[in-house]
Amino acid sequence: MREETKEKITKAIEIAKTIVHWGFIPFILYLGFTRSNPKPSLIRMIPLAA
Amino acid sequence: MAGLGEKVLSKSTPSTSWSLSSLLNGISEYREKLNLPNPGTFEGLHREVKATFLTNQLFDGGRADLTRVLSPNLQVTHSFTMGSALAPPMYNFGAAYIGTKSFLHGTIDTDGTLAARMNYAWNAKNVTKIQAHITSVPGHSMLQLEQDYQGSDYSINYKTINPSPVENTGIYILSYIQSVTQKLALGVETVYQKPTPDSEECFKSLVAKYSGKNYIATVQWQEIGTIQASYFQKINEKVEFGTELQILVGRERRDALCTVGGKFDFRTSTLRGQVDTSGRVCVVIEQKITPALSFLITGDIEHMKLFTFFSKPKTILLANSMSICYVDCWPLLAEHIKIWCGHSIGSIEF
Numbered sequence: 264m265r266e267e268t269k270e271k272i273t274k275a276i277e278i279a280k281t282i283v284h285w286g287f288i289p290f291i292l293y294l295g296f297t298r299s300n301p302k303p304s305l306i307r308m309i310p311l312a313a
Numbered sequence: 314m315a316g317l318g319e320k321v322l323s324k325s326t327p328s329t330s331w332s333l334s335s336l337l338n339g340i341s342e343y344r345e346k347l348n349l350p351n352p353g354t355f356e357g358l359h360r361e362v363k364a365t366f367l368t369n370q371l372f373d374g375g376r377a378d379l380t381r382v383l384s385p386n387l388q389v390t391h392s393f394t395m396g397s398a399l400a401p402p403m404y405n406f407g408a409a410y411i412g413t414k415s416f417l418h419g420t421i422d423t424d425g426t427l428a429a430r431m432n433y434a435w436n437a438k439n440v441t442k443i444q445a446h447i448t449s450v451p452g453h454s455m456l457q458l459e460q461d462y463q464g465s466d467y468s469i470n471y472k473t474i475n476p477s478p479v480e481n482t483g484i485y486i487l488s489y490i491q492s493v494t495q496k497l498a499l500g501v502e503t504v505y506q507k508p509t510p511d512s513e514e515c516f517k518s519l520v521a522k523y524s525g526k527n528y529i530a531t532v533q534w535q536e537i538g539t540i541q542a543s544y545f546q547k548i549n550e551k552v553e554f555g556t557e558l559q560i561l562v563g564r565e566r567r568d569a570l571c572t573v574g575g576k577f578d579f580r581t582s583t584l585r586g587q588v589d590t591s592g593r594v595c596v597v598i599e600q601k602i603t604p605a606l607s608f609l610i611t612g613d614i615e616h617m618k619l620f621t622f623f624s625k626p627k628t629i630l631l632a633n634s635m636s637i638c639y640v641d642c643w644p645l646l647a648e649h650i651k652i653w654c655g656h657s658i659g660s661i662e663f
Contacts, residue, residue, distance in 0.1 A: 269479045276479075280454065284447045287419045287429045291408040294417065295387030298410075303383035 349466035352498035355488035356470070358522060358531050361545040365555035365574040367585045367597045367611075386411055390420070425449050438463050467491040482507045490520065498522045538562045551578040 296303065353360075379391045390407035394400065407420035416432040431443040442459040455475060462469045468490050476483035484507075490500030500520040507513045518535040527547040534540050543557040553576045561568040572589040582600040587593075595613040602608055 264479070272479050280447060283429065283445060284425075284427050287427060288406070288408050288421055291410045291417050291419055292387075292389075294410045294412075295383065295408070298412065299384035299386040301384060303387060 344466065347466070349492035349495065351463055351466060352468060352490045352492045352500070352522060354461070354463070354468050354470060355490050355500055355502060355520070358500075358520060358533065359541075359543050359557070361529055361553075362531075362543040362555035362557050362574075365545070365553050365576045365585070366557075366572065366587055367574065367595055392420075480510050482510060490522075496523055496525060498524075538564075552576070 296305075377393045380388060381390075382388045388409050388411075390405075390409075392405040392407065393403070394405070395402035403422050403424070405420055405422040407418070409419075410417040414434050416430075418430045420428045425448070427445070427447045429443075429445045429447070433441045435441065440461045442457075442461065444455075444457040444459070446453075446455040448454055458473045458476070460471045468488075470486075470488045472484075472486040472488075474484040474486070476485075485505045486502065488500065488502035490498055492498045498521070500522070502518040502520070504516040504518070505513070506515070516536045518533060520531060520533045522529065522531045524530075529545045530543070532540070532542045538561060540560045540562070541557070543555065545553070545555045547553050554574070556571070556573045558571045559569065570590055572587060574585065574587040577584045581602075582598060584599075585597045587595045593614070595611070597609065597611045600608045600610075
């Protein structure tokens with residue numbers, strides 16, 4: 264494998280890792296809020312709120 | 314199965330593959346006649362025994378877990394830990410999405426460490442699992458890809474840990490377990506390790522599992538020199554016992570540890586106790602005060618280490634802890650609050 268390709272793959276993995284690192288929890292919440300039935304309210308995420 | 318066999322027969326015209334397919338057909342028909350049960354997963358071999366032990370139930374310091382069930386598909390958890398002698402105070406946020414075919418779970422803490430888990434069921438037998446552990450510290454992140462297939466009388470599992478296409482490194486694990494008779498199942502696991510591009514290792518491991526009506530016995534032999542045997546016995550509906558023996562026969566060191574654990578269910582409480590040959594005694598009592606409120610007391614003492622002076626300096630923690638679990642249920646929208654508070658009686662340093 265050429266050095267350039269290696270560098271490109273390493274960089275792509277780094278970017279994917281950062282996206283998953285900070286995007287995974289928002290993605291779960293997005294899925295939960297859009298696909299749930301009945302639709303939950305945002306305020307209930309906060310502990311002890313109504 | 315006969316329908317599938319006919320399909321295979323009509324597709325294959327050359328005589329050689331015809332005989333092969335009829336042979337395979339015969340084997341599968343014979344297998345079906347035996348009507349063997351699924352042996353369970355390779356990982357779950359010691360599950361029943363581990364359930365009687367209480368290694369995961371011991372805690373130190375204060376902890377509070379708040380679970381909110383926002384909808385049947387979504388729940389979030391807020392978890393606070395503080396006052397532990399071993400770990401700094403921490404806040405942990407978790408979210409879980411439970412779909413019909415998929416399951417996603419992620420937790421992130423104040424250090425920015427993400428633990429992510431994703432399962433996708435292609436059908437009832439075939440499940441893909443992805444686990445990731447991502448930290449900002451370089452070299453501490455982990456990725457695990459897993460494919461699980463459960464057949465009628467066998468299970469296959471393939472795992473890849475930290476595969477790197479650039480360096481061509483990683484850990485690859487393939488396991489297969491097959492029911493041989495109604496009670497006996499045999500399995501084999503191969504671990505292929507390539508920590509650096511120049512070095513590689515391969516280990517084999519063999520298991521046997523014998524399960525009766527109310528007992529399970531397993532033996533596992535690993536090529537690196539460990540033997541693990543376990544026995545689980547359900548005495549009646551309320552009393553379960555488990556014992557495990559681990560023997561390490563390496564070139565440099567030899568070691569063995571035997572653990573016995575018991576679980577007793579009473580009308581309003583559960584008692585778990587465990588003793589091992591290293592002199593460690595632990596007990597957990599869980600008392601249900603009302604259906605929504607339970608109270609937990611744990612105790613843990615390492616007797617032998619108190620009298621071991623010739624080994625390296627070590628800290629012994631004598632801890633007892635209490636926990637209150639509060640569960641409030643509305644129809645559909647349940648809320649759980651769990652509060653733990655541990656108190657170390659003292660620690661001794663040599």
